[in-house]
Amino acid sequence: MHTVAGRSARLDTRIARRLILALLTLGLIQGLILGLSAMKSFSAVENSATTEDIVRVQAALESEKNALIDIAREYAARNDTRDFILGLIPDYPSYAFSKSWYEQTDMDLVAITNLDGRILWSWSDQGSEMATPGTCISELADLPASSPTSAYSSVDDHPIVFAAYPVSEKSFSAASVGWIVLSRSIDAIFLERLSIRTGLSTALSPESVLATHDMAGIRTFGVPLADLNDNVIGSILFSRPRPLDRSFKLLMMYLAITIVLSVLGSTILLVALLRSIIVKPLKRITGHLRECEMQGRASVALAMGKHAGRFDEIGQVSDCIDALVGALDQRRGDLQNANSELENLNRELERLARVDPLTGLANRRSFDEHAKREIRKLARDKRQTEPILECVILLCDIDHFKLYNDRYGHQAGDACLRAVADTLAGEIYRPSDLVCRYGGEEFIVLLPGTDGAGGAIVGQRILDSVRSIGLPHEDSPTAPFVTMSIGLAVMEFKTEEFDLHELVGRADAALYRAKHQGRNRMELG
Structure with missing residues (x-):
């Protein structure tokens, strides 16, 4: 009897060991599958957040450039600035620029030059050699005297952002006689403004940094700073904590504890029953x-x-x-x-990555993908039927939207964007057509297989529909209600090497003309 009992005990032990091994293996496989799935989802969420961070960063940097251009434009439009360059008002800078103005605008360098870039007058709080009268700013000599520019540069081995605006007269109808140059140093104050606008920590690096990397729960990515010749002079690093890391670690810890306790509990019960x-x-x-x-x-x-x-x-x-x-x-x-x-x-994350969260319209990523599909479709149609196929781009911009935001507030501005977006979407009927929020108050409409006359009809419908909304805009110099300017560009489709960027550029140029010809209109590029 003792022998039989001993054999039974040994058999039970072997069975118990095998059960433990089987349950542990199954638990580990399940834990591994769940862990990999969770890691993939967390990474997708983190990457989506990083994409949104990059969009905010690019918008903040572009805002800094535009702010400089706006200030430069104000002084470039003054007749006194033109007269100073022509030698008629030699004391103009003494009353046009004051110490309080430098402090309020956070300006580090101001210069007035002739068309060749030779400095006629300058001020700098750094005492830079670049600001010495008589010195030539070589970059200006190669620029067209009819258009402003803004870029990054390096002065005394320190990065700056500058804007140069051609000096004409109040209506900008006269020929340019020189340049007004404004510059801000990319210093701690500049980085702090970026940090406030983006919600990210910032730092300056002398090297070109593009890759995104994670370390100690912090995600960091860089934005290179390039001058007019596309030479990288440094990078701004942006970083933020990865809040999902702690949640992922807790999930894996709880999962491991659950598996171990489940296996141990099941094994103890089974061993007791198998004796x-x-x-x-x-x-x-x-x-x-x-x-x-x-x-x-x-x-x-x-x-x-x-x-x-x-x-x-x-x-x-x-x-x-x-x-x-x-x-x-x-x-x-x-x-x-x-x-x-x-x-x-x-699937929901993938959908959100293609939709503008404010207006519900397609975003730029979705626009690019849709445009590529339609271009390939046009290529097939052309090979089969050989018609004359054209493609139309409408680049739309809400007139004086900044004034609208300043008057009615950003919540009303968001409501205005949604109303305009719904109106634009209501004017698009074909499945191949697409309306997209292109950025800020800009929208873009793609009309593949449409000629210029058809595009003009759609554009006019959009102009009329936006006017018919009747959103009040009391501060608008154009009309007492919200209006829109449109740049139309059309291009004949010849090969699959269709240059969509060129078409968008022409539409942007047409939009620029529409704005400078009174807004609330459409111009053909």
């Missing part, structure tokens, strides 16, 4: 387990326990096996449900 097992019913149990192994699940329950009226050790083992198989099926179902939910979340 009194005899060999005779093992054949049936073995056959049942083999069926589960081959088919992935049992066709019927073992039913050797309470359902058969047996409440001894054999019945308990039978019930435990049935419960274990059911639990595995349940876990498999839970895992499938979890994977299905993760797939739904990934």
Whole structure:
């Protein structure tokens, strides 16, 4: 009897060890699958947040440039500035620029030059050699005297952002006689403004940094600063904490604890039930387990326990096996449900990555993808039928939107953007056409397979529809309600090497003319 008991104990021990190994393996596989799925989802969310960060950073840097250009434009339009360059008002700078003005505008350098870039008068709080009268700013000599520019540069091995505006007269109809140059140093104050606008930590690097990298729970990416010749003079580094890292670690820790406790609990229970097992019913149990192994699940329950009226050790083992198989099926179902939910979340994230969150219109990424598809479709149509195919771009901009925001507030500005977006979307009828929020108060409309006359009809409908909204705009110099300016550009489709960027550039130039010819109109590029 002792020998039989000893053999039974050894058999139970072997069975218990194998159960522990099987449950641990299954738990580890499930944990690995869940962990990889969670990591993929967290990474997608983090990358999406980084993309939004980059958009905010680029908008903040562009805003800094535009602010300089706006100030430069104000002084370039003054007749006194023109007369100073012509030598008629030699004391003009003494009353045009004051110490308080330098402090209020946070300006580090102001210079007035002739068309060749030779400095006639300058001021600098750094005492830079670049600001010495008589010195020539070589970059200005190569620029067209009809258009302003803004870029980065390096002065005394320190990066700056500058704007140069051609000096004409109040209406900018006369020929340019020189330049007015404004500059701000990219220093701690500049970086602090960027940090406030973007919500990110900032730092300056003398090297070109493009890659995104993570370290100690901090995500960092760089934006290179290039001068007019596309030479990189340094980079601004932006960083923020990765808040999802801690959640991911906690999830994995809880998952590991759950797996270990589940395996330990199941093993302890099974070992206690298997101590009194005899060999005779093992054949049936073995056959049942083999069926589960081959088919992935049992066709019927073992039913050797309470359902058969047996409440001894054999019945308990039978019930435990049935419960274990059911639990595995349940876990498999839970895992499938979890994977299905993760797939739904990934699809939703993919959708959000292509939609502008404020207006619900397509964003620039979606616009680029849609344009490529339509260009390929036009290429197929041209090869099959050889018609004259054209493509139209409408670049639309809300007139005096900054004044609207200043008067009515940013919430009203957002409501205005949504109303205009709905109006533009209501004027697009074909599946191939697309309206997209291009940035700020700009919208772009793609009309593939449409000629210039058709594009003009759509553009006029848009102008009329925006006017018909009747949104009040009391500060607008153009009209007492919200209006829009449109630049239209059309290009004949010849090959698959269709230059969409050139078409957009022409539409932008037409939009520029529409603005400078009174706004609330459409111009052809």
